[in-house]
Amino acid sequence: MPDLRLTIFSVVVAVAALVLVVELLRRRRLREKYAVIWVVISIGTLVVAIFPSLLRGIAGAIGIQTPSNLLFFGSLLVLFAVSLQLSREVGLLEEQSRRLAEEVGALRLRVDALEKKNASDAKPVAEPVVTPAEVEQRS
Amino acid sequence: MTTEGLERVEISVNGSTPAPAQRLLVVLPALNEQESVAKVIGEIRAGRPDAHILVVDDGSTDRTAERADAAGALVMRLPFNLGVGGAMRAAYRYAHEAGFTSVVQVDADGQHDPREIEHLLAVRDTDVVIGARFAGRGSYVVKGPRRWAMRLLSFVLSRILGVALADPTSGFRLVHERALALFAEHYPEEYLGDTVESLVIAHRAGLSVAQVPVVMRARETGVASTNPIRSAVYLVRVVVAVGLALVRRRPESEHR
Numbered sequence: 294m295p296d297l298r299l300t301i302f303s304v305v306v307a308v309a310a311l312v313l314v315v316e317l318l319r320r321r322r323l324r325e326k327y328a329v330i331w332v333v334i335s336i337g338t339l340v341v342a343i344f345p346s347l348l349r350g351i352a353g354a355i356g357i358q359t360p361s362n363l364l365f366f367g368s369l370l371v372l373f374a375v376s377l378q379l380s381r382e383v384g385l386l387e388e389q390s391r392r393l394a395e396e397v398g399a400l401r402l403r404v405d406a407l408e409k410k411n412a413s414d415a416k417p418v419a420e421p422v423v424t425p426a427e428v429e430q431r432s
Numbered sequence: 433m434t435t436e437g438l439e440r441v442e443i444s445v446n447g448s449t450p451a452p453a454q455r456l457l458v459v460l461p462a463l464n465e466q467e468s469v470a471k472v473i474g475e476i477r478a479g480r481p482d483a484h485i486l487v488v489d490d491g492s493t494d495r496t497a498e499r500a501d502a503a504g505a506l507v508m509r510l511p512f513n514l515g516v517g518g519a520m521r522a523a524y525r526y527a528h529e530a531g532f533t534s535v536v537q538v539d540a541d542g543q544h545d546p547r548e549i550e551h552l553l554a555v556r557d558t559d560v561v562i563g564a565r566f567a568g569r570g571s572y573v574v575k576g577p578r579r580w581a582m583r584l585l586s587f588v589l590s591r592i593l594g595v596a597l598a599d600p601t602s603g604f605r606l607v608h609e610r611a612l613a614l615f616a617e618h619y620p621e622e623y624l625g626d627t628v629e630s631l632v633i634a635h636r637a638g639l640s641v642a643q644v645p646v647v648m649r650a651r652e653t654g655v656a657s658t659n660p661i662r663s664a665v666y667l668v669r670v671v672v673a674v675g676l677a678l679v680r681r682r683p684e685s686e687h688r
């Protein structure tokens with residue numbers, strides 16, 4: 294039988310993780326598409342914390358001698374998948390922001406050209422209009 | 433200069449053959465090149481008074497943009513640094529939309545002699561024309577790992593494209609209509625991708641690539657980026673860039 298203190302400790306950690314995820318979700322800090330995976334992971338952690346025998350059973354079934362190794366292997370896989378997904382998303386976002394930057398550059402160029410054209414069309418350059426308020430501010 | 437001028441039909445300067453009404457845009461990617469940019473613009477003007485000049489400045493901290501503007505070029509300012517590749521993609525996109533049929537890229541640091549543009553333009557029926565060092569003319573020397581990298585790159589790309597390419601990383605290149613349409617959409621903006629992968633993309637799209645030997649000048653101002661460690665890193669990146677270019681799928685129209 295595993296130590297009761299260990300069970301309590303792991304249950305507390307798992308519950309904390311779950312609460313954190315739910316709280317982030319509630320505050321709309323976590324997008325729905327990522328929420329599912331994090332909820333599943335934290336519930337999984339909780340279940341394993343409460344029933345460590347489950348882990349031992351599965352480890353035995355697939356021939357892993359030490360149950361904790363199954364845990365490590367599992368978490369490694371999950372973390373790998375998650376960070377790969379995040380890299381992909383970052384790449385996508387970067388590409389999008391680059392496109393936007395290029396578009397902004399082109400638009401600015403057009404605006405500059407238009408402004409210059411307008412300025413030269415209105416040939417007799419009007420006196421800059423100064424409002425009384427501005428005059429007061431200057432003095 | 434306004435975009436109005438783009439409506440003009442250009443007339444070939446040295447009309448040996450009645451050149452097709454060519455609308456040429458000269459693009460200078462420029463990052464902190466205030467010392468040289470105006471001079472280069474002047475030289476381009478002198479050789480090709482009919483060409484439009486676009487300077488793409490993405491986050492220079494000096495007066496590059498102001499000086500280019502004062503020298504009479506169009507200046508595209510990008511909100512943050514995109515690298516040469518990103519700057520060129522923005523320029524290609526702009527040129528394509530504004531109705532230019534040819535774009536020639538020239539370094540703003542004065543390394544490319546604008547008079548050589550004529551030699552690039554003299555090549556007919558080719559979609560991408562590269563101004564190449566080491567191709568016979570000029571005496572540009574590179575040593576050490578950087579030289580191996582360039583050799584390797586030149587060898588591999590020549591094999592892939594089936595044409596001799598002495599200097600695939602040259603940023604001195606002329607692009608005509610079909611290639612311009614392709615690059616406006618799909619120009620790799622990663623390091624080395626702009627020069628290397630773009631050639632592979634063009635080749636896979638069925639476009640033709642050719643090189644013309646040119647004489648390049650030494651950097652006029654600022655510092656060139658060469659030291660042994662950088663060069664070694666460069667070698668590794670070259671290998672990665674070529675590898676990526678080869679394994680990547682042909683770009684589908686994923687944007688828009």
Ligand SMILES: Nc1nc2c(ncn2[C@@H]2O[C@H](COP(=O)(O)OP(=O)(O)O)[C@@H](O)[C@H]2O)c(=O)[nH]1
Binds near residue numbers: 465
């Ligand atoms: N717009 C833009 N231009 C750049 C950037 N980096 C370099 N350039 C310009 O690209 C040209 C070639 O750069 P350079 O450092 O001389 O490269 P090298 O000739 O291959 O050594 C020069 O005109 C630079 O000003 C960049 O991040 N953005």
Ligand SMILES: [Mg+2]
Binds near residue numbers: 541543651
């Ligand atoms: Mg240079």
